[in-house]
Amino acid sequence: MWRKLASYGLGALAAFVAWALRMALNDWFPPGFPYLTFFPAVVITAYLAGLRPAILCAVLSGTAAWYFFIPPFGSFDISFPTSVALAFFAFVVAVDIFFIDGMQRALRLLEEERARYAALAESRDLLYRELHHRVSNNLQVVGGLLRLQSAGITDGGARRALAEAAERVGLIAKIQRELHNAVGDPAPFRAFAEVVLTEASEAAGARISLTIEGGEAAVHPDQATPVTLVMLECFNNALEHGFGEGAGGRIRVDLDQTLPVHVLSVRDNGRGPPQEFDHAASESLGLRIVRAMAKQLDGKFAVVREEGWTVCTLSYPAKAH
Numbered sequence: 001m002w003r004k005l006a007s008y009g010l011g012a013l014a015a016f017v018a019w020a021l022r023m024a025l026n027d028w029f030p031p032g033f034p035y036l037t038f039f040p041a042v043v044i045t046a047y048l049a050g051l052r053p054a055i056l057c058a059v060l061s062g063t064a065a066w067y068f069f070i071p072p073f074g075s076f077d078i079s080f081p082t083s084v085a086l087a088f089f090a091f092v093v094a095v096d097i098f099f100i101d102g103m104q105r106a107l108r109l110l111e112e113e114r115a116r117y118a119a120l121a122e123s124r125d126l127l128y129r130e131l132h133h134r135v136s137n138n139l140q141v142v143g144g145l146l147r148l149q150s151a152g153i154t155d156g157g158a159r160r161a162l163a164e165a166a167e168r169v170g171l172i173a174k175i176q177r178e179l180h181n182a183v184g185d186p187a188p189f190r191a192f193a194e195v196v197l198t199e200a201s202e203a204a205g206a207r208i209s210l211t212i213e214g215g216e217a218a219v220h221p222d223q224a225t226p227v228t229l230v231m232l233e234c235f236n237n238a239l240e241h242g243f244g245e246g247a248g249g250r251i252r253v254d255l256d257q258t259l260p261v262h263v264l265s266v267r268d269n270g271r272g273p274p275q276e277f278d279h280a281a282s283e284s285l286g287l288r289i290v291r292a293m294a295k296q297l298d299g300k301f302a303v304v305r306e307e308g309w310t311v312c313t314l315s316y317p318a319k320a321h
Contacts, residue, residue, distance in 0.1 A: 011053035014041040015060035022069065034069035035061070035089050042093045046100040054101070058093040062086060189215035189227075189255055196228065197235055197253065206239050207248035215255035220319040226293035227255075227264060227314070230301070233286045234266035234312040242270020242310060257318065264314040272310045279303040290314075 018041035022034075029036065038061035046054035067074065070082055153159045193212050201208060219227055231253060243249045249270050256263045273279075279287055279301070294301040299316025 007049035007053045008056055010049045011045045011055075011057035012060060014045045015057045015064065017041065018061055019064045019068070022065075026069070034065040034085065035092075038062070038065055038089075039092065039096070043096050043100065046097045047104070050104065051097065051101045054093075054097045058090075058097065062089050062093075065089065187218060189217065189219050189224075189257075192228075193231065193253060193255075196232065200232060200235060201239070206243065208239070208243065209248075209250045211250070211252045213252070213254040214257065217257050219255075223297055223316065223319060226296050227316070230290050230293050230314045231264060231266060233290050237286055237312075238266065238268035238270055238310065242268045242272065260318055261315050262318045264316075265311055267306075267309045267311040269309050272305050273303065277303075 015038070018037040022029075022037040025037070041061055042054055042058045045057040066076060066082070066086060070085055190212055193215060194210075197210060197212070201210060218224075235251065235253070238249075238251055249268060251266065251268045254263075254265045256265075280291070282288075290301055294314055294316070297314075297316035299314055302313045304311050304313070
């Protein structure tokens with residue numbers, strides 16, 4: 001209520017100030033300019049106070065100009081020239097008010113749309129984070145069930161198989177949890193890899209020097225999980241077979257995303273595989289997972305020995321985000 005009264009007061013005040021200014025400058029103006037100070041008053045009122053206060057300002061301004069500045073002065077005489085002058089004033093201020101009020105309405109609608117879209121975006125991010133949180137929790141539950149099941153099995157081979165399956169499910173849960181940052185945006189691969197590999201190294205009690213290069217951009221969501229699984233399998237193989245328990249060494253991880261075919265390489269300076277080793281024929285669960293992930297990515301996986309380094313390479317065609 002008070003805000004509405006204030007807006008009408010602004011319209012009346014603007015008309016009064018315009019009249020006072022026109023009176024003060026009356027001797028300086030040539031005949032035929034009765035509305036010169038009133039037009040800005042109407043425009044300012046329309047911009048600051050809105051439609052109805054601007055109409056009030058226009059009515060008061062037109063009345064003041066008619067009485068004080070249109071001959072015969074000091075009267076409301078109606079003649080043809082006076083009618084034309086008043087009609088001209090009414091037309092100009094009507095156009096000004098129409099366009100300014102329309103602009104103000106458009107700006108208000110734009111602000112409302114921005115607020116609505118901001119609320120929708122916040123709701124989407126909350127739902128997105130909740131989805132990833134629930135998926136990760138469900139995977140951890142599956143891994144826990146597999147571990148419970150393995151504890152009740154007497155056959156050593158079956159127990160190891162279930163334990164390895166539980167470990168892989170837990171790994172996928174960790175990937176799901178770490179792949180996205182706090183606001184739900186895909187995390188850069190390098191930052192994500194550093195967290196995951198550091199945790200894996202600490203869990204294994206390894207004394208290694210870890211270097212991560214490349215991977216400044218996020219991996220496509222469809223490719224993130226298989227690429228990360230391949231990286232972790234190669235990393236864990238280096239810890240287990242390249243260095244052994246408690247041994248130290250160097251591991252370098254690089255993801256080159258500059259070409260249409262991305263290349264992930266994991267290299268270590270450990271003792272390396274036996275000379276007759278063929279990764280394509282190996283039946284170990286880790287390498288079978290790696291081969292399956294490479295096939296899922298339509299990529300290629302290779303293991304070579306170069307100048308004292310064991311180099312595991314995954315190349316796969318990039319996908320546009």
